[in-house]
Amino acid sequence: MSSVTLKQVGRTYRLDAIEVPALIDINLEIEPDRFTVISGPSGSGKTTLLNLIGCIDRPNRGEISVAGQSVQTLSDDALSDFRARNIGYIFQNFNLLPVLTAFENVEYPLLLARVAAGERRRRVLELLDAVGLADKTKNLPGQLSGGQRQRVAIARALATSPQLILADEPTANLDSHTGSAIIELMRKMQREHHVSFVFSSHDPKVLAEADDAVLIQDGRIAATERRGATGGAL
Numbered sequence: 001m002s003s004v005t006l007k008q009v010g011r012t013y014r015l016d017a018i019e020v021p022a023l024i025d026i027n028l029e030i031e032p033d034r035f036t037v038i039s040g041p042s043g044s045g046k047t048t049l050l051n052l053i054g055c056i057d058r059p060n061r062g063e064i065s066v067a068g069q070s071v072q073t074l075s076d077d078a079l080s081d082f083r084a085r086n087i088g089y090i091f092q093n094f095n096l097l098p099v100l101t102a103f104e105n106v107e108y109p110l111l112l113a114r115v116a117a118g119e120r121r122r123r124v125l126e127l128l129d130a131v132g133l134a135d136k137t138k139n140l141p142g143q144l145s146g147g148q149r150q151r152v153a154i155a156r157a158l159a160t161s162p163q164l165i166l167a168d169e170p171t172a173n174l175d176s177h178t179g180s181a182i183i184e185l186m187r188k189m190q191r192e193h194h195v196s197f198v199f200s201s202h203d204p205k206v207l208a209e210a211d212d213a214v215l216i217q218d219g220r221i222a223a224t225e226r227r228g229a230t231g232g233a234l
């Protein structure tokens with residue numbers, strides 16, 4: 001089963017009286033346990049697509065299913081529950097809560113999921129250790145470097161063991177050396193946790209690491225390439 005399926009999906013933004021068709025006729029399957037990159041020029045629709053896949057936004061037409069669940073049938077409350085259980089997010093600007101320590105930021109989604117204290121602590125320390133931050137658990141985001149903050153965001157995205165992790169230009173605010181280290185870490189985490197990672201990126205290094213690549217132009221899928229184990233270009 002696919003991790004994510006989109007059928008004839010369209011999303012139009014309305015701004016004053018003008019309609020902006022941001023995505024048109026999107027048909028896409030994202031397979032489980034893969035590292036997928038969405039690339040394309042600025043304004044082509046990458047963020048719009050990730051927001052739909054992440055169930056942060058709803059399409060105007062078409063069907064979306066994530067982890068076997070048809071999302072258009074869910075109410076807003078059911079959708080936010082579904083998101084909390086199944087999807088992790090990594091944003092370009094890290095999006096950590098500034099008043100919480102690294103430990104507390106990673107713990108936060110586990111609190112929302114009502115995981116017991118002992119199990120929370122074990123899981124947070126294990127993940128912070130896995131991203132190389134065992135000695136920074138008490139630091140606030142303002143006391144961490146950009147790369148370290150993105151490592152906290154990766155640990156937080158993995159905390160509830162979601163099926164799918166989405167990242168919108170996760171290396172855009174990092175220098176190239178730090179960006180490469182973050183991509184390598186995400187790759188490693190993807191392999192170890194068998195989660196589907198879906199990224200948007202302009203970065204050729206991210207593209208080179210991908211199992212699958214989707215190119216978007218003017219709101220349409222211009223090309224899809226599968227390079228990994230399930231093989232063969234499309």
Ligand SMILES: Nc1ncnc2c1ncn2[C@@H]1O[C@H](COP(=O)(O)OP(=O)(O)OP(=O)(O)O)[C@@H](O)[C@H]1O
Binds near residue numbers: 021
């Ligand atoms: N809230 C909105 N209201 C109106 N138009 C929007 C809105 N959000 C995005 N758009 C338009 O939809 C199109 C796609 O935008 P989107 O943010 O998905 O592009 P992108 O590929 O992520 O670009 P970038 O690489 O610059 O981040 C653009 O033409 C943009 O101007």
Ligand SMILES: [Mg+2]
Binds near residue numbers: 046048168
């Ligand atoms: Mg964008």
